[in-house]
Amino acid sequence: MIAAIEVEKRFEPKIVGFLCRWCSYAGADLAGTSRIKYPPNINAIRVNCSGRVDPTLVLKALASGADGVFIAGCHPGDCHYTNGNIKTLRRFKLLQKMLDQFGIERERVRLEWVSASEGERYARVVKGMTEDVRSLGPLNWKRTVEAVA
Amino acid sequence: MKRVGVFVCHCGLNIAGNVNIKEVVDKAGKQQDVVFAIDHKYLCSEPGQALIKDSIRQHNLDAIVVAACSPAMHEPTFKTIAQLSGLNRYNCEIANIREQSSWVHDDVGEATAKAHITVRQSIRKVRLNEPLQPITVPVTRKVLVIGGGIAGIRAALDVANGGYQVYLVEKSGTIGGRMAQLSETFPTLDCSTCILGPLMVEVYRHPNIKLLRLSKVEDVKGYIGNFKVRVRQEPAYVDEAKCNACGECAKACPAQVPNEFDFGLTWRKAIYTPFAQAVPPAYVLDAKNCLGLLPQACGECKKACDKFGTSCMDLDAWPRIHDLEVGAIIASTGYELYDATKLTEYGYGIFPDVMTSLEFERMLSASGPTTGEIKRPSDGQTPREIVFIQCAGQREPETALPYCSKICCMYTARHAMMFRHKVPDGQAYVFYMDIRAGGKGYEEFVKRCQEEKGLLYLRGRVAKVYEENGKLIVKGVDTLSGKTVQINADLVVLAVGMIPSSESHELASKLKASLDANGFFSEAHPKLRPLESPTAGIFLAGAGQSPKDIPETVAQASGAASKVLGLLSSPTLEREPTVAQVVGELCSGCGICLSLCPYDALSLNAEKIAEVSEALCEGCGTCIASCPSGALTLRNLTDEQMVAMIEAIVE
Numbered sequence: 001m002i003a004a005i006e007v008e009k010r011f012e013p014k015i016v017g018f019l020c021r022w023c024s025y026a027g028a029d030l031a032g033t034s035r036i037k038y039p040p041n042i043n044a045i046r047v048n049c050s051g052r053v054d055p056t057l058v059l060k061a062l063a064s065g066a067d068g069v070f071i072a073g074c075h076p077g078d079c080h081y082t083n084g085n086i087k088t089l090r091r092f093k094l095l096q097k098m099l100d101q102f103g104i105e106r107e108r109v110r111l112e113w114v115s116a117s118e119g120e121r122y123a124r125v126v127k128g129m130t131e132d133v134r135s136l137g138p139l140n141w142k143r144t145v146e147a148v149a
Numbered sequence: 150m151k152r153v154g155v156f157v158c159h160c161g162l163n164i165a166g167n168v169n170i171k172e173v174v175d176k177a178g179k180q181q182d183v184v185f186a187i188d189h190k191y192l193c194s195e196p197g198q199a200l201i202k203d204s205i206r207q208h209n210l211d212a213i214v215v216a217a218c219s220p221a222m223h224e225p226t227f228k229t230i231a232q233l234s235g236l237n238r239y240n241c242e243i244a245n246i247r248e249q250s251s252w253v254h255d256d257v258g259e260a261t262a263k264a265h266i267t268v269r270q271s272i273r274k275v276r277l278n279e280p281l282q283p284i285t286v287p288v289t290r291k292v293l294v295i296g297g298g299i300a301g302i303r304a305a306l307d308v309a310n311g312g313y314q315v316y317l318v319e320k321s322g323t324i325g326g327r328m329a330q331l332s333e334t335f336p337t338l339d340c341s342t343c344i345l346g347p348l349m350v351e352v353y354r355h356p357n358i359k360l361l362r363l364s365k366v367e368d369v370k371g372y373i374g375n376f377k378v379r380v381r382q383e384p385a386y387v388d389e390a391k392c393n394a395c396g397e398c399a400k401a402c403p404a405q406v407p408n409e410f411d412f413g414l415t416w417r418k419a420i421y422t423p424f425a426q427a428v429p430p431a432y433v434l435d436a437k438n439c440l441g442l443l444p445q446a447c448g449e450c451k452k453a454c455d456k457f458g459t460s461c462m463d464l465d466a467w468p469r470i471h472d473l474e475v476g477a478i479i480a481s482t483g484y485e486l487y488d489a490t491k492l493t494e495y496g497y498g499i500f501p502d503v504m505t506s507l508e509f510e511r512m513l514s515a516s517g518p519t520t521g522e523i524k525r526p527s528d529g530q531t532p533r534e535i536v537f538i539q540c541a542g543q544r545e546p547e548t549a550l551p552y553c554s555k556i557c558c559m560y561t562a563r564h565a566m567m568f569r570h571k572v573p574d575g576q577a578y579v580f581y582m583d584i585r586a587g588g589k590g591y592e593e594f595v596k597r598c599q600e601e602k603g604l605l606y607l608r609g610r611v612a613k614v615y616e617e618n619g620k621l622i623v624k625g626v627d628t629l630s631g632k633t634v635q636i637n638a639d640l641v642v643l644a645v646g647m648i649p650s651s652e653s654h655e656l657a658s659k660l661k662a663s664l665d666a667n668g669f670f671s672e673a674h675p676k677l678r679p680l681e682s683p684t685a686g687i688f689l690a691g692a693g694q695s696p697k698d699i700p701e702t703v704a705q706a707s708g709a710a711s712k713v714l715g716l717l718s719s720p721t722l723e724r725e726p727t728v729a730q731v732v733g734e735l736c737s738g739c740g741i742c743l744s745l746c747p748y749d750a751l752s753l754n755a756e757k758i759a760e761v762s763e764a765l766c767e768g769c770g771t772c773i774a775s776c777p778s779g780a781l782t783l784r785n786l787t788d789e790q791m792v793a794m795i796e797a798i799v800e
Contacts, residue, residue, distance in 0.1 A: 032248030052770030065799035067240040081769035
């Protein structure tokens, strides 16, 4: 009986979030003040700009046990630091190619634009990402990456 | 080894209602370097702050984590109490367990688990924080006010009266804004111009205000205390110092244009003065509608000016660029009307006798197209039956504006009353959803209107307006009697909603100030910092921030001005020291970081090692993410700290 319950227990992915302070973190806060619910699988790290998110930190998160990484910044044109989000986008494109080479599904790392007024959108994309990563299952970094190596 | 203290706030029941506080405290207490953990009902209150202060001293703490609301709320408060207790203020971290935990997860177990991870994350970070000293920078004690409506006028005057130089940038040929178009103001019914006019003159005469009309902000660089703003001023082709507004130029001008000040109900010439009380009191040549300047097609205005006037015209004038240095910026960009042609059920733009409230306002004005008489645009007859439709395109989240513009109940009541005064035998109908008359003397004013003879308030929506036999047929519902209503009207007036000025999106990008979902400027916090944008140094006044009436606009403008005066009261200000830093021995001098920095804060020194100018660096961290040798780091958000937080999340 207990074994049966164990089997049915849903996989809960761990997601590391990098949120820019000006837009996306504020958007996440707005989801809170508006009491919009979303899954608790994400924990956010507040950075000044999504441009601070070095792709190696994303890989580090995946290597350390995260099943997914969520990066969010201001919409293009709205960056508090002129165009840090565009730099993030460029790095993200390269990172996606690296993920392919590592054999990691692209869906595990997501870049989204979330403005300070988009609390509802923040909740929605986080929910979508949580579901996507849940359906992919746990990322076994050792098995995935070391098999490629 | 640091001695870390953790303080967990209940926030009444906001956190405690959905997070098991005891569990969070217990688990925090078991983390490495944590020597003390405690909870409190309201940490931000005096007893809460006293608890933090006493605990820091008693337990000899040298770093604290406050698990409470978002750092956007009370981070400065808790950093200050840390500092007052003898800590370096950068040894204080906030764990956001309210906005991003208790408020967004239904399950107590889940919210508690997440809160614990969030606290663990902050503990790991604060262990690695270094004590920092704020960077002191000089403040440019000048102010830019963008938008010359009543909000900009009030703010500019208040700052200028405080003794500081103000640049007032206005896009049109005159200051005054929307208020200049109004006939009377509610609830006192005093004439708008009589209130606004003297203020406009005061702006013009003020030795501390430089008025830049026909101007637009092109570019904004810098940060609070030290903005560099480029303003482009289009030529008026008229020297405003010499022009005596004799009007000979306009008499000679052959080009007729619909007058936007009267919403096209009258005509003006290509050279014109927007209205009689315009400030500066000088004519403007509207180059777009002139028959031709490059090459010159007619030049009649200049000939007339040279012959009868003051020879104040220069048809070869060029735009001017003003490079301004200011310490603070007040955005008072005002509002426009929602496009009434989109509300097809009312037939605006199809039937000439369906008009907006602002058009009706012009008709009420003694200086308007009909010198204050109410006439139908179609045939110039006095309307006998008039219908006012409130909430036109408002409170309609599916099809038009989701919000209420706040002022329409009041001005519609005033319009209906003015109509009754001007057309004593007329009958007015007002369709309304609810009456929102919250304001000093407002409810009484609306009551007075409702009790007027020949004025009927009908609670309900209008379904359709169409024309039949020269009458406008207004079909609607009176929800109080439950009956459908049909009124054969001569004139229909739509209370169309306010939307932010069309340039505000572009301006917000330049100012790096955020907008809300409806395009109005966002305030940093509705109650803690309602007069400023989240972007430091940008202040907000007037309807560009949200729909509001004149008393509220003026109050907000004076409030924003007092915030600015506070900022300018010191010759220096402190900036966050959490900026980029170079580890010299690791730098290869490749210069990638230099090309990425949006602030030119990086340079290579004589030894070809990158250097950060602390006064210029904003701490975005994009250089750090780009450095191939890991020679760049962000103070108190180093890669080591990022990794520590990542590990705290996933372990």
